[in-house]
Amino acid sequence: MPDRKRTDGAEDVPTGARGIDDAAARRRRRVQFLRELHEAKELRDRVQPRRARAARMRQAMRMRTFRW
Template identity: 80%
Template sequence: MSDREKEPPEQLQRRDRAERTGQAERAERAEREQPETDAERRRRRARFLRELTEARELRDRVQPRRVRAARLRHAMRMRTFRW
């Protein structure tokens, strides 16, 4: 049995994630050597914004009380500000 097989699953996942991150960094470095086009930048930005929105929606689902309080605070702020 190899050392890697003896490791707990969480540690294996962490190591795999780190290896993938390293691969992604190397790929990004290779891409940086070539000038980035506007289309690539927009595509990367769109992906980032999609992931950010997804993360916010997930947070809203798992913490409904916090979301409700934030919504009420926002409503109070809007009421106190007169156009």
């Protein structure tokens, strides 16, 4: 079966180069995900200010009682 072409989208790229490309693509997806997550949190805070304030107060209390 050497005549058949690959249909999985992978080309004849060395494994090391493909790993670098995969890592770069993964980082791009992660950055985009974190950016969208941050935007969603900001939107939620704007829409529900009382809940956001309570969450900030709880976080502040946790930080005050945290022991290093």
